[in-house]
Amino acid sequence: MTTMSNARLPQEILDYIVDFLHNEPWWLKRCCLVAKSWVPRTRKHIFNKIDIASLDDLEAWWKVFPDPNSSPGHYARTLFFLSVRSIFSGVAGGCSLVRPFSNVVRLVISCAGEFPTFTSSRFLELICSLPLLEDVELEADGIREDGDDGPVFQPRASPPLTGCLALNLADGIEPVTRGLLALPDGIHFRQFLCTWRYEEEHQWVTALVERCSHTLESVQIDRKEHSSAASIDLSSATKLREVTFWFDYEAGWITNALKTILPEHRDLQEILICVYPSRDSSADDPVDSKKVVGEEVYERWMDLDDLLVQLWESHAVRTKLLVERKAGKVYRIVTGLLPEMMERGIIQPETYAEHNNIF
Incomplete structure (x- = not known):
């Protein structure tokens, strides 16, 4: 019994x-x-998520778990680096660093403010040392091109990379983009988030979109510069379901990007227009949208208004407008710049806090 x-x-x-x-x-x-x-x-x-803030953290890990074969690192699915410089300066190569974390599917590197920045070759070595990696999120002041830091890493194989790619690099995305585009097994991200700072970077953003055209479902672009001359080409990514644009009042580059949407983009369901104006918007007095943004910018908003109506009529694409909470003047300015959308009731205004699918 x-x-x-x-x-x-x-x-x-x-x-x-x-x-x-x-x-x-x-x-x-x-x-x-x-x-x-x-x-x-x-x-x-x-051990689902491992945070490594410094070289001391890494050394402590190896001291407690010296044998990679019995290490609980194989439970880790997310690897979060807060100080890549100190780790890479104390460890010779990414392979020895990540050997206990072979089942990681999400890599997050957040090292803004660190100097000197690491090289694109070292970054790719780290990525290719994680055989199951799907998501890559990188925030840094920059990644340098390979120079006199040792031999350039030549990967023979690369991980699946089927999830999310998020890039926020103060010095530009070119070095890391070159490396990603050269991976032997390609990139297959379903979501792409990018902070775009420099005019010439539009070609690299477009190149990443093109390379992931067969899988890409969501694109989110935060544009830090306001020139409307250059934009991204979305024509190749015909599986897109959602496009998100973050910007100040300048809307010309968004219009240019949306003009590349073709009839083949039948999966497109939602366009998010997220406005974060840098100008003073605290006053509650009545505003004249045209005077606030100027004649030239106003005309580009009219073009965007017409284009969004066309996309809605041809694709039944839903458009959402996101503005700052308690920014009543901003709301009145922006809605005044989309008169046809507002009159038809096509656009749905929300605040950032109400919408959770943003950066």
Whole structure:
């Protein structure tokens, strides 16, 4: 007869219980102390995301888990670097660094403000050392072209790269884009987020869109410069379902980008227009939209208004307008720049806080 002291729940029930605590690290650590049978499932959640803020963090990891084969690093799905410079200066090559984290599918590098920046070759070495990698998010002051930092990394194979690519590089995206485009197995991202700062970068943004044209479903562009002369070409990405534009009042480049939308873009369902004007918009007095933005910019808004109506009529594309919370003057300015859209009730105004599918 089975006594209560010897009774055991089936392992799948124990795992199910532990899964409820996946966002409770304090309780997960205590679950590890209950019994050996609880340890694997709790480690799956405890080590799901690994944050490495400095070389000291990395050395501490190796000290506690010296054997990569038995390291809990194989539970990690997200690898988050906050100080790439210090890590790369203390570790010879990406392969030795990430060997315990072979099951990582999301790589996040956030090292803005660090100097000197690392090279594109070292960045690609890190990416290619993660065989299951799908998502890449990179925020840095820049990535340098390869120089006298050692031999240029030549990958023989590359990971799937089927998720999200997010680039926010103060010095421009050219070096990292060149490397990504040269990967032997290609890139297959479904989502592309980019902060675009320089006029000449439009060709690299377009190149990334073209290379992922067979998989790309969502594009989000944050334009930091306001010239309307250059824009991105979306004609190749016929599987797009959503396009998001962040910008100040200058809308000419958005019109140019949307003009590349072809009849083949039948999957396109939503266009998000996100306005974050740098000009003072705190006053509540009545505004004349044309006077605020100027004659030339106003005409480009009229072009955008006409184009959005055409896209709605031909594709039934839904358009949303996102503005700052409590920015009443901004709302009146922008809606005044899209008179046809507003009159037809096509556009749906929201605030950033109300919409959660943004940067």
